[in-house]
Amino acid sequence: xxxxxxxxxxxxxxxxxxxxxxxxxxxxxxxxxxxxxxxxxxxxxxxxxxxxxxxxxxxxxxxxxxxxxxxxxxxxxxxxxxxxxxxxxxxxxxxxxxxxxxxxxxxxxxxxxxxxxxxxxxxxxxxxxxxxxxxxxxxxxxxxxxxxxxxxxxxxxxxxxxxxxxxxxxxxxxxxxxxxxxxxxxxxxxxxxxxxxxxxxxxxxxxxxxxxxxxxxxxxxxxxxxxxxxxxxxxxxxxxxxxxxxxxxxxxxxxxxxxxxxxxxxxxxxxxxxxxxxxxxxxxxxxxxxxxxxxxxxx
Numbered sequence: 076x077x078x079x080x081x082x083x084x085x086x087x088x089x090x091x092x093x094x095x096x097x098x099x100x101x102x103x104x105x106x107x108x109x110x111x112x113x114x115x116x117x118x119x120x121x122x123x124x125x126x127x128x129x130x131x132x133x134x135x136x137x138x139x140x141x142x143x144x145x146x147x148x149x150x151x152x153x154x155x156x157x158x159x160x161x162x163x164x165x166x167x168x169x170x171x172x173x174x175x176x177x178x179x180x181x182x183x184x185x186x187x188x189x190x191x192x193x194x195x196x197x198x199x200x201x202x203x204x205x206x207x208x209x210x211x212x213x214x215x216x217x218x219x220x221x222x223x224x225x226x227x228x229x230x231x232x233x234x235x236x237x238x239x240x241x242x243x244x245x246x247x248x249x250x251x252x253x254x255x256x257x258x259x260x261x262x263x264x265x266x267x268x269x270x271x272x273x274x275x276x277x278x279x280x281x282x283x284x285x286x287x288x289x290x291x292x293x294x295x296x297x298x299x300x301x302x303x304x305x306x307x308x309x310x311x312x313x314x315x316x317x318x319x320x321x322x323x324x325x326x327x328x329x330x331x332x333x334x335x336x337x338x339x340x341x342x343x344x345x346x347x348x349x350x351x352x353x354x355x356x357x358x359x360x361x362x363x364x365x366x367x368x369x370x371x372x373x374x
Contacts, residue, residue: 078103079225079256080137085124087131094120096280102256109271110260111363117280118260122229126154149178152225153218159210163203167213178221188216207234227258232266244270264363276363299330299338302351312341
């Protein structure tokens, strides 16, 4: 599968501190990639390096060429970096027409993207009148004006209510199905759970993990809830197996590091009666926390 964007060895320092340290990633068509990390992990700086908005080390190429070598960069990549920048008195439709003119896009495209992001009726609003959530939508509309094959969104769900977050997820999935490559950065992992096809985890400016959602499910441990009159008898055998056992109440416990099949077999082997056995699959948050904590212990 061809790679729409390849970034290699991105590095950036601020005041002698390495904010981005050797980040290398690639984006492929039809794939939504989650760029995960805590606040301060370096996500935004890495994105700005990819887009050439800040100087640093390394390179980023779109379809084999640096972005500045393309005659119309907005036709290669659309970026949403926290709402929309424009004169506060300009109305949404006028603002987008100005951006469209700069990108060589006809005015008719403005109404198309306003409808696409659900802002047809808000086109007459001034930018200063927009809520944070509406500003995010205008930013997405602006990114889509030149119909680029690559979309990069930095914390796009900020300021969105649950309904709008679901709308955003559906929109990005639809854009990926059209064959675009989509990169979404976020520190709010629950928002990405049903969206991404693969994840890249950033911690302290470094890529510490990269996997498809199927791979991360296999790598991270789920949580098994057990209930029974004598479940405490499983504590030592499970710990010998390498699992973690935590009592949560009388006759109740949570086991991590073992599957429900292993717990059930262990109970049968030791004659422990179970009244409840349930396994919760590992979440994106579980995976992120496991790899991020490993990185913090090493550093």
